[in-house]
Amino acid sequence: MIWLTWRQHRKQALWTAAALLALAAVLVPTGLAMRSTFQDSGLGACLRALGHAELVDNGGCEALSQRFGNKYDSTAFLAVLLVLLPVLAGVFLGAPLVAREVENGTHRLVWTQGISRRRWILTKFGLVGAVTLVLSVGYALGAAWWLEPLADNGLGRLRYLVFDVQGIAPIGYTLFAVALGILAGTVARRVLPAMGISLTAFIAVRALVELFARPYFLPAKTLTYAIDSPLMANRFAGSWIYQEGVRNGTGALVLPDGRIGCGPEGGDSAGCLARIAQDYGPAPLTNWQEYQPADRFWTFQAIETGIFLALTVLLVTVAVRRVRRIS
Amino acid sequence: MTESALNTEALGKRYGQTWALRDCSLELPAGRIAALVGPNGAGKSTLLHLAVGLLRPDTGQVRVFGRDPREDPDARADLGFVAQDTPLYPDFTAAELITMGRRLNPRGWDDSIARDRLARLGLPLDKRVGRLSGGQRAQVALALALAKRPRLLLLDEPVAALDPLARHEFMQALMGAVGEYGTTVLLSSHLLNDLERVCDHLVLLHTSQVRLSAPVDDLLASHCRLVGPRTPDGAAVPGVAEVVRASHTERQSTLLVRTDGPVDENRWTVHQVTLEDLVLAHLGTSARPTASEVAA
Amino acid sequence: MIEFVLDGRSRVATYMQLVLQVKQALRVGLAQPGDRLPKVRDVAQALAINPNTVLKAYRELELEGLAEGRPGVGTFLVRTLAGPALAHQAELRAELTAWLHRAQAAGLTREDITALVDTTLRATPERPPTDGAAPA
Numbered sequence: 001m002i003w004l005t006w007r008q009h010r011k012q013a014l015w016t017a018a019a020l021l022a023l024a025a026v027l028v029p030t031g032l033a034m035r036s037t038f039q040d041s042g043l044g045a046c047l048r049a050l051g052h053a054e055l056v057d058n059g060g061c062e063a064l065s066q067r068f069g070n071k072y073d074s075t076a077f078l079a080v081l082l083v084l085l086p087v088l089a090g091v092f093l094g095a096p097l098v099a100r101e102v103e104n105g106t107h108r109l110v111w112t113q114g115i116s117r118r119r120w121i122l123t124k125f126g127l128v129g130a131v132t133l134v135l136s137v138g139y140a141l142g143a144a145w146w147l148e149p150l151a152d153n154g155l156g157r158l159r160y161l162v163f164d165v166q167g168i169a170p171i172g173y174t175l176f177a178v179a180l181g182i183l184a185g186t187v188a189r190r191v192l193p194a195m196g197i198s199l200t201a202f203i204a205v206r207a208l209v210e211l212f213a214r215p216y217f218l219p220a221k222t223l224t225y226a227i228d229s230p231l232m233a234n235r236f237a238g239s240w241i242y243q244e245g246v247r248n249g250t251g252a253l254v255l256p257d258g259r260i261g262c263g264p265e266g267g268d269s270a271g272c273l274a275r276i277a278q279d280y281g282p283a284p285l286t287n288w289q290e291y292q293p294a295d296r297f298w299t300f301q302a303i304e305t306g307i308f309l310a311l312t313v314l315l316v317t318v319a320v321r322r323v324r325r326i327s
Numbered sequence: 328m329t330e331s332a333l334n335t336e337a338l339g340k341r342y343g344q345t346w347a348l349r350d351c352s353l354e355l356p357a358g359r360i361a362a363l364v365g366p367n368g369a370g371k372s373t374l375l376h377l378a379v380g381l382l383r384p385d386t387g388q389v390r391v392f393g394r395d396p397r398e399d400p401d402a403r404a405d406l407g408f409v410a411q412d413t414p415l416y417p418d419f420t421a422a423e424l425i426t427m428g429r430r431l432n433p434r435g436w437d438d439s440i441a442r443d444r445l446a447r448l449g450l451p452l453d454k455r456v457g458r459l460s461g462g463q464r465a466q467v468a469l470a471l472a473l474a475k476r477p478r479l480l481l482l483d484e485p486v487a488a489l490d491p492l493a494r495h496e497f498m499q500a501l502m503g504a505v506g507e508y509g510t511t512v513l514l515s516s517h518l519l520n521d522l523e524r525v526c527d528h529l530v531l532l533h534t535s536q537v538r539l540s541a542p543v544d545d546l547l548a549s550h551c552r553l554v555g556p557r558t559p560d561g562a563a564v565p566g567v568a569e570v571v572r573a574s575h576t577e578r579q580s581t582l583l584v585r586t587d588g589p590v591d592e593n594r595w596t597v598h599q600v601t602l603e604d605l606v607l608a609h610l611g612t613s614a615r616p617t618a619s620e621v622a623a
Numbered sequence: 624m625i626e627f628v629l630d631g632r633s634r635v636a637t638y639m640q641l642v643l644q645v646k647q648a649l650r651v652g653l654a655q656p657g658d659r660l661p662k663v664r665d666v667a668q669a670l671a672i673n674p675n676t677v678l679k680a681y682r683e684l685e686l687e688g689l690a691e692g693r694p695g696v697g698t699f700l701v702r703t704l705a706g707p708a709l710a711h712q713a714e715l716r717a718e719l720t721a722w723l724h725r726a727q728a729a730g731l732t733r734e735d736i737t738a739l740v741d742t743t744l745r746a747t748p749e750r751p752p753t754d755g756a757a758p759a
Contacts, residue, residue, distance in 0.1 A: 105411070
């Protein structure tokens with residue numbers, strides 16, 4: 001049975017390997033270049049010195065960060081590609097697994113041999129699941145390595161897209177995508193429709209969780225500090241900022257998506273404050289942000305992965321029941 | 328009493344509200360070559376799929392040499408199945424399919440049976456089966472089923488898609504194998520012509536139910552066509568157990584009947600029937616227009 | 624060894640066609656006692672017919688005392704139908720040919736001749752006569 005599974009899927013395995021190698025051929029050189037620029041420019045050392053406190057004495061790293069960002073922020077679009085990998089596994093590994101057999105009628109050949117259908121299911125799903133697991137672990141580690149400089153340079157690991165391709169969540173997504181593909185195959189019983197269903201359903205479920213569940217995994221924290229505070233919010237802390245702005249004395253949000261620094265290094269702190277008060281109303285004016293702090297990364301990862309693993313178990317169970325009824 | 332190769336009791340399978348097979352009770356003694364005949368959609372595939380354990384029955388039970396094909400691994404080892412359109416993995420070579428068979432059948436498998444058969448037919452073992460002709464693929468499928476050394480071989484419309492030559496060659500190979508191993512066979516077809524020379528047992532399905540299940544010799548002996556004076560439908564005829572089909576002209580009646588005793592030969596002219604006459608009669612008037620319909 | 628053929632249009636049962644072919648071969652001397660009949664499997668395969676049909680034909684021949692099954696070896700012919708009659712066949716055939724020529728000269732067609740032979744055969748009892756079997 002293991003021999004059969006390998007013989008049937010070796011072409012897919014080779015294609016997968018080739019695709020991953022091609023991807024690595026792009027990511028490894030750019031990753032290495034990014035990392036060396038990050039260190040050689042002194043940005044790495046600067047950010048290390050700055051630390052990860054939420055409020056810091058802002059300063060020296062901005063210029064370096066800007067320069068690094070100008071050079072490499074555009075490569076972040078590759079992260080979009082990385083986000084697509086799990087659904088590709090679902091479409092090309094999961095969907096054909098049962099659908100191709102039923103479409104060609106070969107399920108009637110293989111299920112009438114000496115081994116039981118239960119064993120066929122266990123071996124097939126087990127092997128494909130194991131391969132998927134290994135691939136997704138490698139994928140998550142590789143993506144995390146590649147994105148590290150960009151994340152450190154202010155992107156943060158909790159952000160959309162960045163969060164989605166590292167840690168353990170990609171493992172959950174990939175297993176879920178493959179399970180979804182298999183189930184779609186047992187429903188559609190033909191390869192192309194199964195691929196279409198699994199693609200659509202995967203995007204729908206991912207979007208739902210990402211937009212309507214993930215922001216509420218834990219209650220958001222708020223950070224406020226006076227606009228003349230010598231310390232400012234650390235742009236490199238890696239927080240996931242939902243909303244920020246400046247509130248005046250009545251509590252109204254008078255400057256959305258902005259922050260004001262009338263700190264001592266500006267010189268005329270009092271004059272600055274007076275001018276601001278003229279524009280934005282009564283003192284005291286405070287900078288305000290609603291956010292998830294960076295240290296919740298692994299909690300969020302665990303919850304997200306848990307959701308998708310639970311869905312995977314559910315889908316596999318349904319798929320097994322359906323396979324046992326196909327004739 | 329010979330052993331029963333296939334036995335079903337009140338077997339039924341339903342898809343939603345529709346019964347694909349209903350109340351099917353039949354027995355196939357070992358050593359027979361049985362034809363499973365019926366129009367398309369009569370439930371032939373459903374019955375075969377139930378017999379090989381691909382389907383779980385909704386009612387009743389099915390036994391292969393006394394064992395449940397869905398639960399008992401011994402029953403699976405006893406069964407060979409050639410599915411409709413003889414599906415094979417198109418990118419496998421015949422040699423790889425034989426390897427597959429060996430690995431999927433821990434008991435009973437014999438490589439040499441498949442290899443010898445294909446060698447005798449001059450079939451290349453190292454060519455992808457997707458590139459073989461339909462007839463050759465059917466031969467590969469048959470060789471794989473035989474290498475399992477089954478005691479009961481089930482074939483679902485194995486020759487329906489083949490040209491007449493390939494059809495003949497397939498039946499030659501099948502009959503040679505039966506002669507060699509004494510396998511019990513149940514093969515389905517919507518055409519009787521393919522099977523008339525071959526089968527010694529007939530199972531006739533119509534509208535999801537079993538119409539006939541008996542040895543061919545018994546069927547031929549018990550059925551005949553009577554031609555005599557006009558007799559109203561429903562009138563009792565001595566010696567006749569069942570009027571299968573009747574057609575009438577103004578003064579004459581032609582009845583295809585199942586007898587259970589001597590028929591009055593002064594009143595009736597008795598003609599023997601062929602298996603095909605008998606099957607068509609049992610499939611009902613829709614199979615062939617009556618004389619009056621032709622006249623109109 | 625005998626090679627069987629089947630007449631697809633014949634209404635004669637398949638096994639009986641095989642029996643008749645063996646008898647015919649014995650009659651004309653193409654098969655002789657001691658000859659082995661082809662293996663059941665080979666006949667079934669060559670003609671694509673049920674092996675049980677071949678077995679039935681061989682059993683029929685055994686019942687008639689023409690053949691004998693030897694377990695593990697095969698079925699052998701043990702008796703001939705040609706007998707002393709075979710010796711007379713050439714002579715009878717010559718006479719028949721001469722008669723046929725006369726019949727043709729008398730204007731009889733092939734069908735006329737066949738009909739004449741048939742009715743005469745039926746009207747000439749082999750054993751004690753039964754009721755007149757000549758067709759009306």
